[in-house]
Amino acid sequence: MDKRNEAYMAAQVAKIDQQLMALIRVTPRTKRQAQVIEAMRYSLEAGGKRIRPLLVLEFCRMCGGEETQAMSAACALEMVHTFSLIHDDLPEMDNDDYRRGRPACHKQFGHAVALQAGDALLTAAFEVVLHDPLLSPQTQVALLRILADVTGAAGMIGGQIMDMDYETRNDVTLEALEAMVSAKTGALIRGACMMGCTAAHAPESTIALAGQYGEKLGMAFQIVDDILDVTSSSDVLGKPVGSDAEEGKTTFVTRMGLESARAQATVLTQAAEKIVQQFASHDFLLELTRELLVREK
Amino acid sequence: MDKRNEAYMAAQVAKIDQQLMALIRVTPRTKRQAQVIEAMRYSLEAGGKRIRPLLVLEFCRMCGGEETQAMSAACALEMVHTFSLIHDDLPEMDNDDYRRGRPACHKQFGHAVALQAGDALLTAAFEVVLHDPLLSPQTQVALLRILADVTGAAGMIGGQIMDMDYETRNDVTLEALEAMVSAKTGALIRGACMMGCTAAHAPESTIALAGQYGEKLGMAFQIVDDILDVTSSSDVLGKPVGSDAEEGKTTFVTRMGLESARAQATVLTQAAEKIVQQFASHDFLLELTRELLVREK
Numbered sequence: 060m061d062k063r064n065e066a067y068m069a070a071q072v073a074k075i076d077q078q079l080m081a082l083i084r085v086t087p088r089t090k091r092q093a094q095v096i097e098a099m100r101y102s103l104e105a106g107g108k109r110i111r112p113l114l115v116l117e118f119c120r121m122c123g124g125e126e127t128q129a130m131s132a133a134c135a136l137e138m139v140h141t142f143s144l145i146h147d148d149l150p151e152m153d154n155d156d157y158r159r160g161r162p163a164c165h166k167q168f169g170h171a172v173a174l175q176a177g178d179a180l181l182t183a184a185f186e187v188v189l190h191d192p193l194l195s196p197q198t199q200v201a202l203l204r205i206l207a208d209v210t211g212a213a214g215m216i217g218g219q220i221m222d223m224d225y226e227t228r229n230d231v232t233l234e235a236l237e238a239m240v241s242a243k244t245g246a247l248i249r250g251a252c253m254m255g256c257t258a259a260h261a262p263e264s265t266i267a268l269a270g271q272y273g274e275k276l277g278m279a280f281q282i283v284d285d286i287l288d289v290t291s292s293s294d295v296l297g298k299p300v301g302s303d304a305e306e307g308k309t310t311f312v313t314r315m316g317l318e319s320a321r322a323q324a325t326v327l328t329q330a331a332e333k334i335v336q337q338f339a340s341h342d343f344l345l346e347l348t349r350e351l352l353v354r355e356k
Numbered sequence: 357m358d359k360r361n362e363a364y365m366a367a368q369v370a371k372i373d374q375q376l377m378a379l380i381r382v383t384p385r386t387k388r389q390a391q392v393i394e395a396m397r398y399s400l401e402a403g404g405k406r407i408r409p410l411l412v413l414e415f416c417r418m419c420g421g422e423e424t425q426a427m428s429a430a431c432a433l434e435m436v437h438t439f440s441l442i443h444d445d446l447p448e449m450d451n452d453d454y455r456r457g458r459p460a461c462h463k464q465f466g467h468a469v470a471l472q473a474g475d476a477l478l479t480a481a482f483e484v485v486l487h488d489p490l491l492s493p494q495t496q497v498a499l500l501r502i503l504a505d506v507t508g509a510a511g512m513i514g515g516q517i518m519d520m521d522y523e524t525r526n527d528v529t530l531e532a533l534e535a536m537v538s539a540k541t542g543a544l545i546r547g548a549c550m551m552g553c554t555a556a557h558a559p560e561s562t563i564a565l566a567g568q569y570g571e572k573l574g575m576a577f578q579i580v581d582d583i584l585d586v587t588s589s590s591d592v593l594g595k596p597v598g599s600d601a602e603e604g605k606t607t608f609v610t611r612m613g614l615e616s617a618r619a620q621a622t623v624l625t626q627a628a629e630k631i632v633q634q635f636a637s638h639d640f641l642l643e644l645t646r647e648l649l650v651r652e653k
Binding site: 085088089090091092095096099142146149151152169170171174175177178179181182183185186189190195196197199200203204207208210211212213216217219220221223224225235238 | 382385386387388389392393396439443446448449466467468471472474475476478479480482483486487492493494496497500501504505507508509510513514516517518520521522532535
C-alpha cells in the first residue's frame, strides 16, 4: 500500500478505535458488571483489521456522504463482528483458546462473562445507531434493517450454524461451502458496504452494487484465510496454523487445492476491483481490495 | 379472574402465540440450521404467562391505539425474554436443566444450538419491529430505543450480571437486591408498558407513568417468585422448589422474611393498581395486576 493510503488507513482505524471505546460507557454497578464491560472492551480492543467499519466509512465517503454520518453504523458492525468472535470461540462452539494472539475472551474472563459480553455487544450495536443524533429515523431504520438481516438466522448467525454442520464432514460440496461462507463471512462484509451507502442516502441501485462488491470481497477474504491457514506460520497469524486440516474441516483449499483456490481468490478480487472503480474517488478502496488478496495474515 | 377477562386473556395469548410462530420463518438450509430454528420455536412455544407481550398490547389499547400497531413490539419483547431464559439456563450461567416443566433448550438441543438460538432470537426481536409495515420509522426507532435500553448492559443483561455477582453472597443489602431485580426482571416489564404506550403514540408523560407501573409490577412479580420458591411445590411450579435457598442465594424472602416479603408485594401491587386506574378501560389490567400477586405459579 502506498504511504499516503497507509497513513490514511491508520488514521481511519484510530478514529474507529477511539469511537468504539467511547460508545461502551455503562457505569458498572458491581464487580462482575465491571468485568463484563472490561471483557467487551478487551475483545473490541483486540483489534484485527477493522475491515468492516473501514468499508462502512469508505462507501459513505465514495457516495458523497460525511464520515460522521457513517460512524455509528461502522461501530455497530464491528460490535456485531466482535460479539460473533466471542461466542464462536466458546467451548460449545469452536473452542478456541486464542484470538489475535491473545487469550480468547472466555479464557481471560471466564465463560459466563464472555457469554454476557457477547450478548451485551450485540444489543449495543443496535443501541449506538438508535441513539445517533446525526441520523434521521428513516436512515436509522434503513441501516438497522441491513444490520439485522446480515446478522440473524439468515445471515451471519445462520452461516455459523451451517459451518458447525459442515465441520466434521468432508463431503461438503463447493456450492454448499460457498453458501456457508457467503452467510458466515460474506454477510457482514456485504452489510458494511451497503450500510455505508445507506448512511450517505445513496439510491437503491448503488446500495445493491456495493452489496455485490462485498459479496466478492467476502468470498475472496475467506479463500485467502483458508490459504493462510496452510501456508502461514503461527507467529504471523496469531493463532495455530493447520488447525482446519487437523479438524478434518472442508475449506476452499481442501476442496479445490491450493493453486485453484489462489486463482479463485484472484478472479473474485478482480471482479470486486471492477465494481469499486465505478465509484468516485475509489483510490484507497481499490488498493485495500488488492492488499487483502496478498495479505500475509 | 372473572370469566370474561379470563376468556379475553386466553384469546390475547393465543394471538401472541400464533404471531410469534409466524415471525420465525427462516427456511433452513442445513440440518443444523433446522435444529436451531426448531430450538427457537421450542423455547418460544414453552409459553409461560406471556405477561410482557400482554402488557404491550394492553397499554397500547388503553392509550387508544390499535392492537395491530403493538403486535410486533409485543413479540419482540417476548423474543428478548426467551433469549434471556435460554442463555440464563446454560451451564456457564445458572445451569438449569428444566424450564417450565420441560428440558431446558440446551438439554433438548445441545449447548451450541441453544447458544445460537438465543443469539438468533435477540436479533430477530429487532428484526420484527424493523420490518413491521404498519409502523413509521419514527415509531420503530422509539420502540427499539426502549427495547435496546431495557435489554442491554444497563438493563436486563446488566441485571443478570449483577445476579451472578450476588448468587454466592449472603451479604447482599436489600438496596442492592432491589437494584438487581429492577434491572434483571423489572427492565423488560417496564419496557413492555412503555413500548405499548409508544406504539399508540402516547405523550412522554403517559409513557413515563406506564414505566412506573412496570417498575412496581416487576418488583412485586419477583418478590412473589421468591415467595413461591419456598412455599409452592415442584409439580405446580414446573421447576424444583427451594433451589434459591439451597444455593445460598439472597432473595427477598431470605432478606426480609416471608411475612415482610408478602406485605411488600402487596404494597407494590397496590401502588401499581393506583397507576393503572389512571388509564382508560383498565378493567382487565387491574384484574391481571391483582391476579399476579396471588398467583400460585
